[in-house]
Amino acid sequence: MNEISIDIEDVTVAYHGKVALESASLQLKTGTICGLIGMNGAGKSTLLKAIMGFVKPTKGRILINKLPIRQVQKNNLVAYVPQSEEVDWNFPVSVHDVVMMGRYGYMNLLRIPKFHDKNIVQESLERVEMWQMQDRQIGELSGGQKKRTFFARALAQESTVLLLDEPFAGVDIKTEKMMINLLMELRQKGYTILISTHDLASIKTFCDQVVLINRTILAYGNTADVFTEENLSRTFGGSIGDLSLAKNLLTQEDR
């Protein structure tokens, strides 16, 4: 249970020579939900993309379950939900089609779904309460329903490592609660979840670990130890608005 799942060592990422993330190191144990916290431009998405191999680090090493990312992906060990799905919402695919795409990694070359795949898709859609809308073209969904659809696709992948980039952005409270409950269920099953979020208020309710990031990893560890006012002011330092907001949320949470 306490194996290292996500292992990042001294990773630096630069875009066109401009460093976005410097010497980041992080070791995340199996069976945890880890909140990735930092202000806009701090490098949260960059870290997740580096883990997925979408941006190449200029130095450092990233392993998931002791494997390099290509092998991890080929073995369906990781699911990734990007920040804003850069997809064409007018594309002629239905909710059901999208979630079935989460199963392609298990299928043969022709991607013909088996009975088991159909079952998993149904189960995933039911868990996010989207089964009734499975035939909708994805452009006909509300913002929350779109997020739920892509979340269901990640569930259908049955990957025990989940990377979620701001899944709660622009989502109603009911959907956020539902997703948090699902994440906690998955942790029970031994999933490792790394989730970037702006919603500091809910961090304590479901994240047992946090990573504080600002162009490098400032601190990480148990939420109780690391999610402190002092650390947060370092994370949001220089950004008065974010800082006072963060303080506000912290005190709210304590009340």
Place this chain on the structure above:
Amino acid sequence: MDIIQWFVAPLQYEFMVKAILVSALVGVVCSALSCYMTLKGWALMGDAVSHAVMPGVVIAYILNIPLAIGAFVFGVGSVIAIGFVKAKTRIKEDTVIGLVFTGFFALGLVLISKVKSEIDLTHILFGNVLGISNDDILQTVIISVITLATLAVLRKDLILFCFDSTHARSIGLNTTFLYYVLLSLLSLTAVAGLQTVGIILVVAMLVTPGATAYLLSDNFDHITLIAMASGVFSSVIGTYISYHIDGSTGGCIVVVQTLLFIIAMIFAPKHGLLARSTKN
């Protein structure tokens, strides 16, 4: 009986039978691919590649090798050139595309003008399906089989690639491979289309049927079938019309395609102008 006569009379000529069959086949193949082009937003890319194959076609003529090989090399080469210039300079993509394909096309013109005794420029520019040779028919058939088989096998992966390439990568698919597959098919079908409607109009074959079908359905399978049906219909009817009015075959085919698009644009049940205006 006039209408039957209209359809039957041209069939007494072997060249017309060949032309109708080849046009229909090219219609099917280009239409199948056009769904991906439309949904990937590759219309400009289609235009670029279809023009850029020209020097390849001429060189293949000179070397006496299948045109498809020359077209393939230059089609894919042009896109690699586009990607290179875009990555290494500050120039925007649409400018780079315009710049590269006209450069290739111009090179093709120069080459043709130097070997003009062997190649008829107008046949390459505007097609010559009424005078198509048996060798060219064989080549079209081979291209069609390759394209349709590839689309059939990789259909799901290509749809995913067009829809959400990030997810495709994250489940371990080789998106670079899929990109070049789509690109190679584009180069190959450009050659097939070149035989019927010519380089100038081949982009219509690679875009219009997909666009028409896209207005008529929200289901990829239905879109593909509708596109292929409209592609065949346009090719066959267009070829007939060109016989009867003694006009440009490529021109007639594309005019029919465009008319179908306009009809769909106005009358499509859900996405048509009428449906939209009654909704609002």
